[in-house]
Amino acid sequence: MDSGRIRTPRTAPRGARTARTAALAAAALLATVVPSAQAATAPVPRIDLTVLVVDDGGSAVGAITAELKGSGVPYRRIDLNDPNRPVLDTAFLSDTVDGRPRAKYQGVVLPHETAFGPDSAEHSALQSYERRFGIPQVDAYTWSHPGVGLDYTNEGGWSGVLDGTTAGVTAAGRAGPFRYLSGALTFEDNDPAIAEGYGYAGRPRAGYTSYLDVPVDGGGRASLVGEYTSDGRRELVVTFAYNQYQRQFRALARGIVEWLTQGVHLGQSRNYLSVHVDDVFAPDARWDTALNCTPGDFDCVGDEGEGVDPIRMTVADAQYAAAWQKTSGFTLDMVYNGGQGEQWKTEHGGADALTDRLVADRAQYRWINHTYTHPFLGCVQDNTVVPWQCAKDTSGNTLWVGRSELSAQIRNNHNWAVGKGISVDRSELVTGEHSGLRTLPQQPADNPHLAGALADNGVKWLASDNSREPQQRSLGTATGAAKTVPRHPMNVYYNVGTAAEMTDEYNWVYTSRADGGSGICESNPASTCLPGPLPTTTGYADHIVPQEARTALSHVLGNDPRPHYVHQSNLAEERLLYPVLDRVLADYRALFAPSAPVVNPRQKDVGTELLRRAAWDQALAEGKVTAYRIGTAVTVKAPAGLTAPITAPEGTRKQLLIGTTAFGAPYAGTRSAWTTPELLQTHVTLTLPTA
Numbered sequence: 001m002d003s004g005r006i007r008t009p010r011t012a013p014r015g016a017r018t019a020r021t022a023a024l025a026a027a028a029l030l031a032t033v034v035p036s037a038q039a040a041t042a043p044v045p046r047i048d049l050t051v052l053v054v055d056d057g058g059s060a061v062g063a064i065t066a067e068l069k070g071s072g073v074p075y076r077r078i079d080l081n082d083p084n085r086p087v088l089d090t091a092f093l094s095d096t097v098d099g100r101p102r103a104k105y106q107g108v109v110l111p112h113e114t115a116f117g118p119d120s121a122e123h124s125a126l127q128s129y130e131r132r133f134g135i136p137q138v139d140a141y142t143w144s145h146p147g148v149g150l151d152y153t154n155e156g157g158w159s160g161v162l163d164g165t166t167a168g169v170t171a172a173g174r175a176g177p178f179r180y181l182s183g184a185l186t187f188e189d190n191d192p193a194i195a196e197g198y199g200y201a202g203r204p205r206a207g208y209t210s211y212l213d214v215p216v217d218g219g220g221r222a223s224l225v226g227e228y229t230s231d232g233r234r235e236l237v238v239t240f241a242y243n244q245y246q247r248q249f250r251a252l253a254r255g256i257v258e259w260l261t262q263g264v265h266l267g268q269s270r271n272y273l274s275v276h277v278d279d280v281f282a283p284d285a286r287w288d289t290a291l292n293c294t295p296g297d298f299d300c301v302g303d304e305g306e307g308v309d310p311i312r313m314t315v316a317d318a319q320y321a322a323a324w325q326k327t328s329g330f331t332l333d334m335v336y337n338g339g340q341g342e343q344w345k346t347e348h349g350g351a352d353a354l355t356d357r358l359v360a361d362r363a364q365y366r367w368i369n370h371t372y373t374h375p376f377l378g379c380v381q382d383n384t385v386v387p388w389q390c391a392k393d394t395s396g397n398t399l400w401v402g403r404s405e406l407s408a409q410i411r412n413n414h415n416w417a418v419g420k421g422i423s424v425d426r427s428e429l430v431t432g433e434h435s436g437l438r439t440l441p442q443q444p445a446d447n448p449h450l451a452g453a454l455a456d457n458g459v460k461w462l463a464s465d466n467s468r469e470p471q472q473r474s475l476g477t478a479t480g481a482a483k484t485v486p487r488h489p490m491n492v493y494y495n496v497g498t499a500a501e502m503t504d505e506y507n508w509v510y511t512s513r514a515d516g517g518s519g520i521c522e523s524n525p526a527s528t529c530l531p532g533p534l535p536t537t538t539g540y541a542d543h544i545v546p547q548e549a550r551t552a553l554s555h556v557l558g559n560d561p562r563p564h565y566v567h568q569s570n571l572a573e574e575r576l577l578y579p580v581l582d583r584v585l586a587d588y589r590a591l592f593a594p595s596a597p598v599v600n601p602r603q604k605d606v607g608t609e610l611l612r613r614a615a616w617d618q619a620l621a622e623g624k625v626t627a628y629r630i631g632t633a634v635t636v637k638a639p640a641g642l643t644a645p646i647t648a649p650e651g652t653r654k655q656l657l658i659g660t661t662a663f664g665a666p667y668a669g670t671r672s673a674w675t676t677p678e679l680l681q682t683h684v685t686l687t688l689p690t691a
Contacts (some may be wrong), residue, residue: 045101045133049266049627049634051075052093052105054115060141063244064109067253070559072267072613072645074620074627076105080115088122093129103133106629107260112142113235131232138236138260144202148237149228157202157222158214162240163189165214167224167248173211177255180596180668182589185212187248190550197248199224199240208237212252225252227259236260247550250557251591254668258647264634264688266627268645268672269559270599271592273552274606275581276333276463276487276565278430279494281341281355282374283310284569287495289504292518294495299386311497311569312344318357321571322364324578328585331600333563334358334365335430338416339372359420366602367417367424368463371409374432377401377450378443389442398443406436406453414457428603429454430463430487430565437464437484451476461485461607466562472610485607488555488564491548492580497573499540506544507533541579549583556588556598561606596668612643612674634686644684647672651689654678660687 051068053075055061068075078085086092094103108126116122130137144150144157153159166186169178187197201214201222207230210223228235236259242249254269285296286309293300295308313321325331345352358365371377379390380399391399410429417424431437436450454462454475459482462475466486475482496502510530511517521529534543552564570577588598601609619625619642627636634652638644646663647670653660656678663686664673677684 043100044631045103046097047103047106047133047135047629049074049106049261049264049629049636050104051107051109051260051265053077053109054080054088054111056080056111056115058111058141059243060238060241061109061111063242063249063253064138064140064256066244067257068267071257071269072616072620073257073261073265074267074625075109080111088116089125090129093125094133100630101133102628103129103135105135106262106265108135108137109140109260110137111140113137113139113148113237127231127233130234134234136234136236136260136262138256139238141238141241142200144200144222144239146205148235148239149205149208149226149230150202150223150237150239151205153200153202153222155203156216156218156220157200158216159200160198161195162187162197162199162214163192163195167212167214168221169212170210172209173225173255176211177259178211178252180254180593181251182591182593185248185251185591188246197241197246202239211255245554247553247557250554258670261647263647263649263670264629265647266625266636266645268647268667268674270561270667271556271559271588271596272561272601272606273330273556273584273588273598274333274561274563274600274602275330275490275577276335276368276430276563276603277568277571277577278335278370278565279340279374279568280313280334280336280358280370281344282337282568283312283340283344284494284567286311286497287493287501287505289501292508298381298383298388301386311495311572313354313568313572315353315357317572317575318354318361320575322361325364328581330581330585330598332365333368333602335368335370335565336413336417336422337370337372337374337432338413338420340374342416343373359422362420362422367422368428368430368603369410369413369417369424369426370430371432372413372416373409375401375405375409375435376433377406377409377431377436378439378447387442400447400449401436403449403453403456406447406449407456410453410457410459425602425604426458427460429457429459429461430603434463434465434468437462437469440468446475451481454482455480461604463487463563463565463603465489472607472614483607483611485603485610486562488552488560488562490552490564490566490577490580491544492566492570492576494567494569496576497569499574499576500536502544502576503534503536503539506539507536540576545579545583548580549587552580552584553587556584561599561601561609563603563606592668595666612645615642616645629688632688632690634684634688636684636686637682638684641676643674643676645672645674646684646686648686649689653687655681655685655687657681 051073053065055077142148144153151157166184169181169183201224203222204210208226208228210226212225213221213223216222224240225238228237285294287294291300291302341352341355381388382391393399414424414426436447438444438446462482462484464484464486466488470486473484493502493505496505508518510521511533512522512529513519515533521527566577619639625638636644636646648663650671652663652671654663657680664671675684
């Protein structure tokens with residue numbers, strides 16, 4: 001995660017609101033849709049649902065652009081550093097369509113309030129456009145001065161490094177664009193040696209409404225984010241530096257977009273978290289702190305080739321998992337190997353209390369097929385060399401695990417679960433080690449039998465490793481071919497049961513050779529080394545847990561639906577997963593109001609979300625979507641069969657063939673949904689609420 005220094009500007013020396021309250025707030029936002037200066041007899045203007053982004057290459061504009069792109073909001077980017085860029089004038093910004101004035105952009109993002117120069121023709125044209133059509137403007141990062149409605153910082157304000165500072169969302173912010181936040185927002189401080197954020201907090205002048213502020217010396221508070229209304233225009237003024245990865249921006253990003261679009265835009269976002277627990281019913285091998293490898297693995301030199309003292313959940317661990325779910329209000333996905341459980345039972349006197357307990361509690365979890373005995377399902381592995389390689393026949397052709405074996409592993413595990421009364425969705429699958437999919441460098445192609453075996457068993461959504469394949473892709477060419485669902489690996493290792501083991505292996509991976517580590521961090525340009533080994537007694541709690549929780553929470557706040565995955569070993573012995581998840585959930589719930597709960601999708605729903613996003617992004621890139629607002633009417637036209645994401649205020653209605661219905665589902669104080677035209681309609685029509 002990039003949390004480094006951010007340059008300063010060159011110009012600078014809790015509870016959920018009621019539906020009625022939300023609707024009134026939405027109506028207040030929308031009061032600016034039609035400017036008061038518009039004559040009553042003139043046509044109501046058309047406002048196209050596209051954002052204009054004027055980019056100077058800075059991290060602040062880059063962060064807002066990333067939020068627009070990630071949530072599916074159409075935008076047009078103008079590069080200030082491009083000598084051939086278009087000139088902003090009246091013709092660029094507006095025109096007339098069917099006799100009606102048209103604003104081509106519903107909101108404008110600028111690096112700062114005078115991005116074109118305060119006396120330039122472009123500056124004047126943009127301000128005239130914003131006044132004429134009631135278009136809001138975000139000043140992505142500026143300093144505290146009267147030109148944006150704030151006193152200078154030496155007039156009772158403050159400027160400096162914000163790391164670790166706790167800001168407050170004001171009453172106006174909680175009633176307005178940041179109503180989904182709980183009220184407090186602490187700026188990240190990941191490295192005390194690096195200044196990660198800088199800001200200018202100023203006292204508001206007339207026309208300025210503060211949304212986020214901090215206490216200042218001498219009493220009172222000064223603003224970091226607020227709305228400045230002047231000369232018939234509205235600006236959202238941000239006076240602290242940020243990038244797209246920092247938690248403070250991620251928390252505010254939704255509200256910035258809602259303010260910029262007046263609560264009406266294409267695209268939608270949620271805060272997602274799902275956790276897959278792989279290898280349920282199976283034992284996992286244990287890291288050897290002396291050999292610095294995992295006995296039983298092919299590359300563990302010095303062991304006898306068999307894992308000893310494996311890690312496996314107990315009945316007490318299963319009982320704890322069920323109780324933890326109830327307490328935390330969060331559901332785990334149990335990714336199971338039924339055949340491994342049967343093998344364990346055979347090897348332990350014909351009884352398995354763990355399986356009995358988990359099956360008895362089956363309704364408390366979600367379940368995903370992980371194949372019957374967890375074999376490697378790609379090429380036939382040649383383990384006589386390290387690292388392993390794909391075995392070949394006498395003609396040099398790669399040998400593959402066959403379709404019948406692939407299919408049997410999927411089918412037998414599904415049938416095992418059904419026989420135990422476990423509800424499992426046939427369309428979802430996680431193969432052992434994501435095998436069958438290409439595995440670089442040894443296996444650069446998928447097992448050619450994989451797609452057929454998936455089709456044999458009705459599998460539509462196959463898990464992949466996000467660290468290897470972050471993009472969704474198809475498996476097979478036939479209609480209805482399976483799609484991958486990338487999963488984030490959590491840095492809580494599969495082969496450890498205690499914090500000391502976890503820290504020892506972490507040190508081996510992330511310390512230099514000079515410090516006794518593997519040196520992987522030195523040779524891998526994508527990695528960094530620890531300054532020294534972590535203490536095995538405290539390193540997990542003090543360093544690894546907060547680091548991994550921060551990474552996971554960044555995914556949650558980034559509108560990323562991809563699941564995270566761990567292993568059953570992480571629920572066993574010292575139960576290493578729970579401190580991480582407890583930290584993620586606690587940090588999240590301290591930041592967000594109940595109106596923005598964590599969304600916990602299952603694998604097929606994640607797959608569907610990613611598939612829809614890809615189709616939507618392609619349609620936007622090809623210019624196939626038209627959307628606009630005329631007064632309180634919103635029209636969205638898209639290619640037949642394309643599902644469109646739309647966000648609108650509470651109280652919005654969707655037009656049916658006869659009558660209307662409430663639009664979308666509530667989230668974070670708005671309504672949103674993936675939607676298509678109703679019966680006999682060619683486009684989506686929404687009616688926005690009025691005061």
